[in-house]
Amino acid sequence: MTRPVEDLPKAHLHLHFTGSMRIATVRELAAAHGIRLPDALLTDWPPRLARATDERGWFRFQRLxxxxxxxxxxxxxxRRIVREAAEDDLAEGSRWLELQVDPTSYAPFVGGITPALEIVLDEARRxxxxxxxxxxxxxxxxxxxxPLEARTLARLAARYAGEEAGDVVGFGLSNDERRGLVSDxxxxxxxxxxAGLxxxxxxxxxxxxxxxxxxxEHIDPDRIGHGVRCVEDPQVLDAVAEAGVTLEVCPGSNVALGVYAQPHEVPLRAIVEAGIPVALGADDPLLFGSRLTAQYAAARDLGFDDRGxxxxxxxxxxxxxMPSRLRKAALADLELWLQPAAVTPDTQPIRT
Known part of the structure; x- marks a missing residue:
């Protein structure tokens, strides 16, 4: 029996603020503000992205x-983006969402990076x-x-650090990996x-x-966004496993951006078999056209059964x-998801 993945209690740890938007929402906002969208966000959605592993491919992704x-x-x-991201995740069985945002992008419209972050936090609490x-x-x-701007954002994040919903719970580093040095x-x-983030x-x-x-080596992270290419070096694969770092693997992103040509090439099984914890994520559903449950469906196609x-x-x-009380409840419900379905008179096998 295969159980429905949308009923599986889970957490979503890799979702970007802008990239979480519904395609209908971005179209409505564009119309409301008189903004012309590229055809790839209108009639040709989801966009066919070139290989982002080269400069031209990344430029197309970044432009969209x-x-x-x-x-x-x-x-x-x-506020709408936060609210709809939570609604969509809830519909897919998520009990906890960690939504990633760079408040710098929205600061010009709300009076600065501090008000921008406070708006997002307030709606997350709501x-x-x-x-x-x-x-x-x-x-x-x-x-x-x-990198000095990163320090400014880290200080801002630290001011709002906490352990409850509506708090800042983490600090990340995103965008083109080929830019800047990690050590910086x-x-x-x-x-x-x-700050405990x-x-x-x-x-x-x-x-x-x-x-x-x-x-x-330079950050000693709790999790790494993506990290899939650690499989290319057995020593690095072992180092990730030894460090106990969780990898936020996003199969839909990997294929859409041309890191892997086909879904079956995503090395999810190799990572799990190396003893590395994996949290599946949707990354940017707006551009990749797939949300969280699609990532679990992709894992099923890679041979993961319900227990996997x-x-x-x-x-x-x-x-x-997520707060420990929420985690405890979600883990208990996860075990219930794994339980065999109850046999009722209507589902009794027919004996011949």
């Missing part, structure tokens, strides 16, 4: 992402108050900007570490195993910063 982000023009738009899903926030710096961002992560930088998707190793899928969900819950 920037076009979507330009449609977010104020507080109500920002949607979490309903009690069905908790939302924590990860503040993410960009590798495209100067280490001081920002040191600030976040002192989870350290969750990207690495090892556009670049190979060495990128993962440098992230381990439950193991991935368990790793996502344990690798999260």
């Amino acid at each position: 992402y920037d076009a979507a982000r330009a449609c977010v023009r104020g507080e109500e738009d920002m 949607v979490s108050a309903a009690g069905c899903i908790g939302v924590g926030i990860v503040v993410a710096a960009s590798r495209m900007r100067h 961002f280490a001081p920002a992560f040191a600030i976040a570490r002192r 989870a350290l969750v930088p990207h690495g090892g998707e556009l670049l190979g195993a060495q990128s993962v190793m440098e992230t381990l 899928l439950a193991g991935l969900a368990r790793a996502s819950l344990q690798g999260s910063r």
Whole structure:
């Protein structure tokens, strides 16, 4: 029997703010603000992305992402994104969402990076108050900007650090891995570490195993966004396993960006068999056209049975910063998901 993955209790640890938007939402915001969208976000969705492992491919991806982000023009738009991300995750069985945001992108429309972050946090508290899903926030710096800006964001994140829904729970580093040196961002992560935040930088998707190793050495992360290319070097694979770092693997992203040509090439099984905890993530559903349950469906296609899928969900819950009471309840419900279906008179086998 295969159980429905949307009923599997899980945590979603790799979802970007702009990239979480529904395609209908970005179209509505564009119309409301008089913004012309590229055809790839109108009639040709989801976009066919070139290989982002080369410069031209990444430029196309970034251009579309920037076009979507330009449609977010104020507080109500920002609140809508948080609210809809939580609703969509809840519908897919998520008990906890860690939504990643760089407040710098939205600061010009709301009076600065502090008000931008406070709006996101306030809406995260509102949607979490309903009690069905908790939302924590990860503040993410960009590798495209100067490392001093990352320190500013780390100090801001530290001011709002906490352990409940609506708090900042982590600090990340995103965007093109080929830009900047990981070591240059280490001081920002040191600030976040002192505040008790989870350290969750990207690495090892556009670049190979060495990128993962440098992230381990310079940041000592709790999780790594992607990290799939650690399999290219057995020593790095072992180092990730020894460090106990959770990898946020996003199969849909890996294929859409051309890191792997086909879904069956994503090395999810090799990573799990190496003893590395994996939390599946959707990354940017707006551009990749697939949400969280699609990642679990992809894992099933790679040969993970229901118990294997439950193991991935368990790793996502344990690798999260969700409050312990919520984690305990979700883990208990996960075990119930694995239980055999009750046999009722209507489902009794016919005896011949």
